[in-house]
Amino acid sequence: MSASTPTARTALPVPLPVIIIAGCIIAMVTFGARSTSGLFMLPMTEDLGWSRNGFAMALAVQNLVWGITQPFAGGFADKFGTARTLAVGALIYAAGLLLWSITPNEGVFLLTGGVLMGIGIGTASFGVVMAAFGRAVPANKRSFVFGIATAASSMGQFVFAPLGQAFISNFGWQMALVYLGLIILMVVPLSFMLRGQTNSAPGDADMPFMQALSKALGHGSYRLLVIGFFVCGFHLAFITVHFPAFLVQCGLTPEASSWALGLIGLFNVAGSLLAGWLGDRLPKQILLSAIYLLRAIGTAAFLLLPITEVSAYIYAATLGMLWLATVPLTAGLVSLFFGPRYMGMLYGVAFLSHQIGSFFGVWLGGVSFDLTGSYDLVWYLGILIGLFAAAIHIPIREVKAPAFVAPAPSIA
Numbered sequence: 001m002s003a004s005t006p007t008a009r010t011a012l013p014v015p016l017p018v019i020i021i022a023g024c025i026i027a028m029v030t031f032g033a034r035s036t037s038g039l040f041m042l043p044m045t046e047d048l049g050w051s052r053n054g055f056a057m058a059l060a061v062q063n064l065v066w067g068i069t070q071p072f073a074g075g076f077a078d079k080f081g082t083a084r085t086l087a088v089g090a091l092i093y094a095a096g097l098l099l100w101s102i103t104p105n106e107g108v109f110l111l112t113g114g115v116l117m118g119i120g121i122g123t124a125s126f127g128v129v130m131a132a133f134g135r136a137v138p139a140n141k142r143s144f145v146f147g148i149a150t151a152a153s154s155m156g157q158f159v160f161a162p163l164g165q166a167f168i169s170n171f172g173w174q175m176a177l178v179y180l181g182l183i184i185l186m187v188v189p190l191s192f193m194l195r196g197q198t199n200s201a202p203g204d205a206d207m208p209f210m211q212a213l214s215k216a217l218g219h220g221s222y223r224l225l226v227i228g229f230f231v232c233g234f235h236l237a238f239i240t241v242h243f244p245a246f247l248v249q250c251g252l253t254p255e256a257s258s259w260a261l262g263l264i265g266l267f268n269v270a271g272s273l274l275a276g277w278l279g280d281r282l283p284k285q286i287l288l289s290a291i292y293l294l295r296a297i298g299t300a301a302f303l304l305l306p307i308t309e310v311s312a313y314i315y316a317a318t319l320g321m322l323w324l325a326t327v328p329l330t331a332g333l334v335s336l337f338f339g340p341r342y343m344g345m346l347y348g349v350a351f352l353s354h355q356i357g358s359f360f361g362v363w364l365g366g367v368s369f370d371l372t373g374s375y376d377l378v379w380y381l382g383i384l385i386g387l388f389a390a391a392i393h394i395p396i397r398e399v400k401a402p403a404f405v406a407p408a409p410s411i412a
Contacts, residue, residue: 014193014194014195016136016137018193019132019133019136019193019194020133020145020148020149021193022190022191022193022194023129023130023132023133023149023152023193023194024129024148024149024151024152025152025186025190026086026124026126026129026187026190026191026194027126027129027149027150027152027153027156028152028153028155028156028159029156029183029184029186029187030090030093030121030124030125030126030153030156030184030187031125031126031153031154031156031157032153032155032156032157032158032159032160032161032265033093033097033156033160033164033180033183033184034117034121035156035157035160035161035240035261035265036160036161036163036164036165036176036180037059037062037113037240037241038059038240038241038242038243038244038245038261039161039164039165039168039244039254039258039261040055040168040173040176040177041055041056041241041242041244041245042244042245042248042254043168043172043173044173047173048105050106050109051366051370052245052366052369052370053366053367053369053370054106054109054366055106055109055366056241056242056362056363056365056366056367057106057110057114057362057363057366058106058109058110058113058114059113059114059237059241059362060114060237060358060359060360060362060363060366061110061114061115061118061359062113062114062115062117062118062121063118063233063237063355063358063359063361063362064118064355064356064358064359065114065115065118065119065122066118066119066121066122066125066355066358067122067233067351067352067353067354067355067356067358067359068118068122068352068355069118069119069121069122069123070122070125070127070347070348070349070351070352070355071345071346071348071349071351071352072348073085073089073122073123073125073127073128073344073348074127074128074131074343074344074345074346074347074348075344075345075348076344077128077131077132077344078131078341078342078343078344078345081195082128082129082131082132082191082194082195083191083192083193083194083195084191085123085124085128085191086123086124086128086129086187086190086191086194087187087188087191087192088123088124089119089120089121089122089123089124089125089128089187090120090124090184090185090187090188090191091120091185091188092116092119092120092123092124093117093120093121093123093124093181093184093187094120094181094182094184094185095116095120095181096112096113096116096117096118096119096120096181097117097177097178097180097181097184098177098178098181099112099116100112100113100117100177101173101174101175101177101178101181102174124184124187125351126149126150126152126153126327127344127347127348127351128344129149129194130146130149130327130331130343130347131340131343131344131347132194133145133146133149134146134331134335134340134343135340135343139335139336140280141280142280142331142332142335143276143277143279143280143284143328143329143331143332144273144276144277144279144280144328145276146276146279146327146328146331146332147272147273147274147275147276147277147279147328148272148273148276149328150268150272150275150276150324150325150327150328151268151269151270151272151273151276153272153324153327154264154265154266154267154268154269154271154272154320154323154324155265155266155269156265157261157262157264157265157268158262158263158264158265158266158269159262159265160180161258161259161261161262161265162255162258162259162262164176164180164258165254165255165258167179167180169254169255212338212341212342212345212346212404213342213345213346213349215401215403215404216337216338216342216346216349216401216404217349218403219337219401219403221285221333221337221395221396221397221398221401222334222337222338222346222350222401224392224393224395224396225285225330225333225334225350225393225396226349226350226353227353227389227392228288228292228330228389228392228393229326229330229350229351229353229354229357230353230354230356230357231292231357231385231386231388231389232292232326232330232354232357232389233353233354233355233356233357233358233359233361234357234358234360234361234382234385235295235357235361235382235386236323236324236358236361237357237358237359237361237362238361238362238364238365238378238382239264239319240261241361241362241365242362242365242366242369242375242378243257243260243261244257244258244260244261245257245369246375247260247307247312249374250307250312252309252312256309256312257312259313260312260313260315260316261316263313263316263317263320264316264317264319264320264323265320265323266317266320267316267317267318267319267320267321267323268320268321268322268323268324268325270321271320271321271322271323271324271325272323272324272325272327272328274321274325275287275291275325275326275328275329276328276329276332279328279329279332280332283398284329284332284333284336284396284398285333285393285394285395285396285397285398286393286394287325287329288326288329288330288389288393288396289389289390289391289393289394290390291322291325291326291329292326292386292387292389292390292393293386293387293390294322295319295322295386296382296383296384296386296387296390298315298318298319298322299315299319299379299382299383299386300383301315302315303376303379330347330350331343331347333396333398334346334347334350335347336398336399336400337400337401337404338400338401338404339400339404342404361378361382364377364378364381365378
């Protein structure tokens with residue numbers, strides 16, 4: 001064998017712009033397809049004779065399973081690589097959509113649209129993408145790049161909300177789910193661009209993953225951040241699933257409702273980029289507090305004024321500026337507290353709290369409507385917990401967790 005012949009093949013490094021573009025497309029597709037779920041409530045419940053509570057329960061379980069899956073998916077990506085994680089997740093996600101399309105009853109829907117899709121979304125979600133970004137991007141640019149990934153997710157909502165409604169209107173809800181499942185499969189080849197695993201950065205402590213989790217949960221600022229993220233999940237999931245049906249109940253057309261949902265995504269492109277940009281310059285915890293406060297004020301104003309197509313679009317645009325703006329700031333704080341080595345797992349734990357909130361937002365929306373014929377109780381609860389979240393973010397300290405600082409080398 002020639003001395004110049006390599007004995008092992010080394011993967012070429014992927015340029016940072018390629019990583020960011022591929023990751024943003026993945027975030028756009030996976031979040032966008034999932035954001036259409038609420039559009040299927042009316043056609044499915046009317047066609048199959050289901051209750052809204054039964055439909056909402058499956059999507060509530062989906063959110064919960066998504067959250068439970070996220071820390072494991074993040075830890076797997078941290079240890080074994082992002083590409084494998086995303087590819088497997090995309091296959092499960094697509095299978096969930098395809099099986100959803102032939103679901104015969106609410107019990108099976110709980111397994112297909114609930115459990116299976118929840119696992120797929122959690123394994124192929126933008127949380128895993130952001131862990132890859134955290135590995136590849138310098139610390140002083142992470143919040144902004146996280147904002148770019150979040151903006152891509154929001155663009156997915158803007159694109160897929162009217163696209164999903166168009167699929168339903170032209171091909172029926174079953175074929176719409178099939179088409180969405182086929183679109184998800186494009187994530188598999190794109191995931192190769194995010195290959196790699198996370199190594200400790202200089203100055204970061206290195207420890208077993210379970211020890212890192214234990215020490216992170218002992219950090220007071222992280223606990224407050226995790227609690228606050230519960231509220232974000234409650235707001236987002238309730239709106240995503242129940243807002244279209246709420247607007248139809250108020251006299252708007254399904255098409256107008258889908259455009260309102262899409263506007264949330266469009267305006268959050270700007271909101272996420274702005275939050276990421278500000279997060280590199282201003283205290284992230286204060287920005288988070290302001291976002292939750294403005295959500296509460298905006299929702300109260302929307303409910304107090306007459307609900308028309310114009311007011312729905314204005315509220316959607318306002319909410320859109322605040323929609324996923326919490327994500328780059330929350331991810332930025334997790335990265336700052338603990339470094340990139342454990343970000344997939346520890347952001348996943350925070351996201352589990354987010355998805356527990358999502359479970360209650362979706363489930364309580366269905367229960368409230370079936371019991372009272374309206375969503376008023378959940379709207380008002382969302383305002384109250386928004387004020388609570390605004391308050392608990394203020395004490396968070398924007399400094400690295402002491403347990404995650406590597407000890408200084410001893411001087412002989």
